[in-house]
Amino acid sequence: MPAPFGSGRVIGLTGPVLMVGLTGGIGSGKSAVAARLAALGAVVIDADHVAREVVAPGSAGLAEIVATFSDRVLDAHGALDRAALGAVVFADEAARRRLEAITHPRVRARTAELVAAAPSHAVVVNDVPLLVEVGLAPTYHLVVVVQTAVTTRLERLTRDRGMDRAEAERRIAAQADDARRRAAADVVLSNDGDLAELHAAVDGLWRDRLVPYEGNLRARRAIRPEQAVLTEPDPTWPEQYARLAARIRHALAPADLCIEHIGSTAVPGLAAKDVIDIQLGVPSLAEADGPLAERLADAGFPRLPGEWWDNPRRAGSGRWEKRLHGSADPGRPVHLHLRVAGSPAWRYALLMRDHLRADPDQRAAYLHLKRELVASAPDSATYGTLKDPWFDEEHLRAEEWAERTGWRP
Structure with missing residues (x-):
């Protein structure tokens, strides 16, 4: 399936809830960062999970997809067959746009529901794999990018996900490169060390930046550098x-x-x-x-x-x-x-x-x-x-x- 959010605006900055966009290339360890932020108290919204939820069996989204592309995009259990759907839309620009017109509004609406349900003092982290690729960075108060050396990512993908090296390289090449992600990032978390180092970096980000930012945003309070340095x-x-x-x-x-x-x-x-x-x-x-x-x-x-x-x-x-x-x-x-x-x-x-x-x-x-x-x-x-x-x-x-x-x- 295409990227879950497409080119439209996902979340407008229309309220005091702090919205953080989290992204990183495949194999970078983004999920580990999301899990740590959730453990610290963030409300984490997983874009991939939302994209699947809005086309789950019995959903209006899936019904519209079937009405548009026929039941050839369903598997034997009546669920969406993503490979079959991909074969239909990726080679046909018009078909891809029809699919996006079905899924993207539903993803945006469901995401907005989850944000609205968050406490007023929440730090909401939207975990979006293709945040940079689809131009969503300006829709967040802060963008966090998890960056890991390509050699390390290749090793993780082959070892932990069972991909052969050629497939792992293809997946990495299909996404934005590190330079493009860094240009969109307010914060870059390096994940070339061990899990303890990553957790320490996330904890520092939470303590020193995200929690104070949320309080300032809610109080309509601007920081004031007192010293001229x-x-x-x-x-x-x-x-x-x-x-x-x-x-x-x-x-x-x-x-x-x-x-x-x-x-x-x-x-x-x-x-x-x-x-x-x-x-x-x-x-x-x-x-x-x-x-x-x-x-x-x-x-x-x-x-x-x-x-x-x-x-x-x-x-x-x-x-x-x-x-x-x-x-x-x-x-x-x-x-x-x-x-x-x-x-x-x-x-x-x-x-x-x-x-x-x-x-x-x-x-x-x-x-x-x-x-x-x-x-x-x-x-x-x-x-x-x-x-x-x-x-x-x-x-x-x-x-x-x-x-x-x-x-x-």
Whole structure:
């Protein structure tokens, strides 16, 4: 049968229950991670199990499949013969789509029922083998990928499942490779050691990230890095931004708002606080204060109170006209700046980013300032305020650069 969820949205981030997507290649040990999370208290929903449940004997799903493809897809006991069905649909694109139209809505509906039945404080883990392949990563608050060396996976599949090596290699090749999974992962659990090592890693994830994330999400509480600590340039910052942006787009769909990576983590080669700054262009601040704010909070990006990030001097400057959201995820600090698209504040953030990207000398000067300020004013609020005079002066140079180069946002 095809992948259980297809290309549609499975679970919208529409409530406070923390939704975690769990995936990994065949033979990676994903099931061991799911079992450990269940033992720790997670509500685990197995996508393969749900896909079988909705086409079980006596189900409306199976009846519709038989009506569509005839009883040649049944075995001698009246159950679905998956091999026979596969022979029908895998060679026929139209047939495959008819099958997906039958199964995918039922899988989504049953999954939603299971999520709705979970306690309000639950951590719900959706175990989906093909989560990456069918593009479901943005539908979760967090994606966990179990990664294991291909040689180890081949050994497990031949030893534990009785596959011959050629079949095991074919199964692995048919799925996404490790690089594609890592790009979708907020957390990568390595499973090249023994079971005790894997359990220790899962326990740490549960204790340090999933449980606090769930509490923050339910309380609409954003994490607040109190200390200004510079991190050396991380080449994965753009990739991390892309995951966050996809999650935000999913939460706000069908609205199609402009999302941009801004701030120091958007400037290659620049050391920065390990906080991803994202700008969301909104039609008006009134709309930013409406249902949009709730949808962002449901997706894991609750509003930060103004007094934490604002001050009277900044309030008097047009470039600070915004709303600021943070992240409920303790493992990934975020500042999500909601500014009116096309406004001076919106333009300023893009101009300063692109100016620093283009001017290595001013980038070096900014880095020197950042290091001095961190040494003298390590708390985040003071650090941010003390940068303002430099930006006031640099803004003039940036405008000259924009005029000279024809820059437009």
